Amino acid sequence: MQKLIIINGPNLNLLGKREPNIYGSLTFTEFYKTIKEKYTDVSLEYFQSNIEGELIDKLQEVGFGYDGIILNAAAYTHTSIGIGDAIKAIETPVIEVHISNTFSREEFRHQSYVSPNARGVILGFGLQSYELAIQSFIN
Numbered sequence: 001m002q003k004l005i006i007i008n009g010p011n012l013n014l015l016g017k018r019e020p021n022i023y024g025s026l027t028f029t030e031f032y033k034t035i036k037e038k039y040t041d042v043s044l045e046y047f048q049s050n051i052e053g054e055l056i057d058k059l060q061e062v063g064f065g066y067d068g069i070i071l072n073a074a075a076y077t078h079t080s081i082g083i084g085d086a087i088k089a090i091e092t093p094v095i096e097v098h099i100s101n102t103f104s105r106e107e108f109r110h111q112s113y114v115s116p117n118a119r120g121v122i123l124g125f126g127l128q129s130y131e132l133a134i135q136s137f138i139n
């Protein structure tokens with residue numbers, strides 16, 4: 001069974017309450033419950049942190065043993081050379097996801113330190129972005 005992990009960055013713990021016009025009104029806990037029930041052929045875990053170093057620690061921890069990482073580094077996507085370097089350093093493939101279409105938003109969201117090191121990028125499909133990433137590992 002493939003071992004996958006979703007890693008969410010800063011402010012994504014506020015999904016459901018945070019700018020629902022952009023990010024929707026479902027909490028990640030509710031969404032995670034539905035995907036856990038739906039994708040029973042994979043072992044799926046979830047980690048969230050608002051702290052850059054904790055995200056790097058988690059990438060290092062899972063990055064040599066897991067089969068796939070689904071990473072929404074949120075705002076750190078656009079700023080963190082450290083997260084970019086961590087993705088380069090590990091062996092597990094990373095799929096970058098975003099809920100919103102970052103290219104239709106402010107210019108500073110067009111830059112990503114994750115994309116050059118990711119296997120692929122899925123963005124703009126709401127929470128479905130995460131599901132598409134899971135499906136790509138299953139396929």
Ligand code: DQA
Pocket residue numbers: 010011012072073074075076077097098099100101102109
């Ligand atoms: C986000 C997009 C980022 O620009 C933003 O900072 C987030 C969420 C998304 O999933 O759409 O926090 O990663």
